[in-house]
Amino acid sequence: MNEILNGLIQAIELIVKCDPEVMSITLRTLEITFTSTLIGVLIAIPIGGLIYFKNFTGKRSLVNLIQTLYSLPTVLVGLLVFLLISNEGPLGNFQLLFTPGGMIQGQTILILPIITGFTITGLYGVKSEIKDLALSLGASDFQTIHTLMKEAKYALYAAVILGFGRAISEVGVALMIGGNIRGFTRVITTTMSLETAKGNLELSIALGIILLGISLLINLALNHFQEK
Amino acid sequence: MKKNWKIISILLVLIIGIIAIGAYTFTGGNSGKQTLKIATTTSLEDTGLLEELETVFEKKYPNIDVQFIATGTGQALEYGKKGDVDLVMVHSKKQEEQFVTEGYGTQRYPFAYNYFYIVGPVNDPAKINGTNATTAFKNIHIKGSANPNKVKFTSRGDNSGTNIREITLWNATGADYNTIIRNQTWYLESGKGMGDTLTIADQKSAYSLSDSGTFLAFEGKIKLVPFVTQGKELLNIYSLIPENPQKFPKVNKDAGMKWVDFILSSEGQGIVENYGKDKYGQQLFIPLSGKPEPNK
Numbered sequence: 001m002n003e004i005l006n007g008l009i010q011a012i013e014l015i016v017k018c019d020p021e022v023m024s025i026t027l028r029t030l031e032i033t034f035t036s037t038l039i040g041v042l043i044a045i046p047i048g049g050l051i052y053f054k055n056f057t058g059k060r061s062l063v064n065l066i067q068t069l070y071s072l073p074t075v076l077v078g079l080l081v082f083l084l085i086s087n088e089g090p091l092g093n094f095q096l097l098f099t100p101g102g103m104i105q106g107q108t109i110l111i112l113p114i115i116t117g118f119t120i121t122g123l124y125g126v127k128s129e130i131k132d133l134a135l136s137l138g139a140s141d142f143q144t145i146h147t148l149m150k151e152a153k154y155a156l157y158a159a160v161i162l163g164f165g166r167a168i169s170e171v172g173v174a175l176m177i178g179g180n181i182r183g184f185t186r187v188i189t190t191t192m193s194l195e196t197a198k199g200n201l202e203l204s205i206a207l208g209i210i211l212l213g214i215s216l217l218i219n220l221a222l223n224h225f226q227e228k
Numbered sequence: 229m230k231k232n233w234k235i236i237s238i239l240l241v242l243i244i245g246i247i248a249i250g251a252y253t254f255t256g257g258n259s260g261k262q263t264l265k266i267a268t269t270t271s272l273e274d275t276g277l278l279e280e281l282e283t284v285f286e287k288k289y290p291n292i293d294v295q296f297i298a299t300g301t302g303q304a305l306e307y308g309k310k311g312d313v314d315l316v317m318v319h320s321k322k323q324e325e326q327f328v329t330e331g332y333g334t335q336r337y338p339f340a341y342n343y344f345y346i347v348g349p350v351n352d353p354a355k356i357n358g359t360n361a362t363t364a365f366k367n368i369h370i371k372g373s374a375n376p377n378k379v380k381f382t383s384r385g386d387n388s389g390t391n392i393r394e395i396t397l398w399n400a401t402g403a404d405y406n407t408i409i410r411n412q413t414w415y416l417e418s419g420k421g422m423g424d425t426l427t428i429a430d431q432k433s434a435y436s437l438s439d440s441g442t443f444l445a446f447e448g449k450i451k452l453v454p455f456v457t458q459g460k461e462l463l464n465i466y467s468l469i470p471e472n473p474q475k476f477p478k479v480n481k482d483a484g485m486k487w488v489d490f491i492l493s494s495e496g497q498g499i500v501e502n503y504g505k506d507k508y509g510q511q512l513f514i515p516l517s518g519k520p521e522p523n524k
Binding site: 086088095098180182184198199 | 270450
């Protein structure tokens with residue numbers, strides 16, 4: 001019990017004193033995760049819109065497949081990306097293994113299904129009259145999707161948060177693709193795992209608190225926007 | 229026109245995505261510095277020795293960024309066989325020699341050694357204190373089979389240098405590792421690094437085999453004590469192997485050799501020798517300082 005309490009006190013000290021290691025790890029984590037979420041959003045929301053809007057055979061199976069991939073195991077993505085970008089893999093020439101770029105690739109793949117899927121569900125949540133109205137007023141496909149997305153914006157926000165949350169909290173890709181290199185690819189989750197293994201519980205606890213804090217801040221910010 | 233818009237917007241998105249990946253890798257990955265990627269063992273990383281060597285080395289060569297990927301020896305050599313790193317720092321002589329013979333690495337440069345420790349709970353239920361490595365493992369096998377609730381053994385189970393040595397020791401007792409030892413109820417495989425494995429052993433009051441560096445770094449955090457700490461079977465030699473540039477033209481050969489020269493220099497060997505004295509109160513690694521590899 002004492003260990004937990006001491007750890008907690010020292011962890012709070014680390015945060016309050018803006019310990020340089022804690023800060024640099026947090027910043028790096030945010031940089032990597034924001035980048036992968038941004039790329040994920042830029043790819044997934046248009047694709048989600050297209051899938052919703054277009055009617056084609058196999059649409060239902062495709063949506064089912066996307067929803068299944070919500071629980072895509074992070075270590076599977078790690079393995080896949082490792083095979084792709086390892087020196088002997090098809091993308092080996094880019095030398096992406098053990099770099100933040102490789103991690104971003106992996107995290108983006110990981111969150112694409114969630115954002116795409118929630119975009120589709122969110123669009124289905126918009127009353128179909130709006131779609132019909134837009135089309136009957138002579139809107140182009142693109143304009144219609146745009147209108148619908150505006151209507152579904154809360155669902156889209158949720159999609160982005162979920163994607164971000166999955167990317168920032170995963171360990172598999174970060175460890176297998178990043179290699180947990182100190183000062184380069186070491187992020188909050190991999191540090192926590194390593195420092196717990198080394199017995200430095202206070203650093204792990206500090207980073208755990210920060211990880212929760214980040215999620216809280218992002219949720220608060222989004223709630224704020226939603227109320228406007 | 230409608231169609232074009234769609235195609236253009238998708239293309240734009242994809243292009244932005246690819247540019248973002250590229251730009252980030254570029255700024256985050258290079259920034260004018262060359263990198264030296266070293267696959268190494270958790271036992272070297274967990275003690276903190278590498279961090280200290282890195283700091284001094286990077287002061288000497290400010291344009292080289294040393295990056296460690298800490299894993300087990302087996303995995304580190306696998307990265308080496310794919311050419312994903314520039315150099316490996318590992319501890320399993322047989323595997324290392326094979327790595328060089330098969331042309332993946334240029335040469336073994338042994339630079340330091342210490343001993344593996346057989347550690348266990350302080351009440352020593354298998355009575356291994358004061359024995360040698362083979363007898364100790366035999367006792368754990370016999371007592372563990374008789375009373376698996378009291379006598380347990382926690383293995384790395386991750387094909388690391390320590391795990392490979394442990395398997396060699398089991399086979400030396402005459403009980404085949406794969407057919408006999410691995411199936412025992414008292415035998416637990418953690419599949420994790422040395423620190424985690426020691427923590428699990430501590431929680432379960434189990435015996436384990438640890439490199440002395442990690443164990444000494446953990447002393448005080450766990451209640452296990454070392455029982456068998458000497459002898460040829462427990463000798464643990466660490467070496468550097470640069471990747472073979474003929475096989476992997478992209479490896480950073482120059483930085484790799486600078487690292488090797490630095491570790492083997494009197495400055496590097498001095499850091500290895502003194503490391504741990506102030507942090508853990510004792511020396512963790514014995515530098516070879518140009519002497520041949522010990523054999524006892």
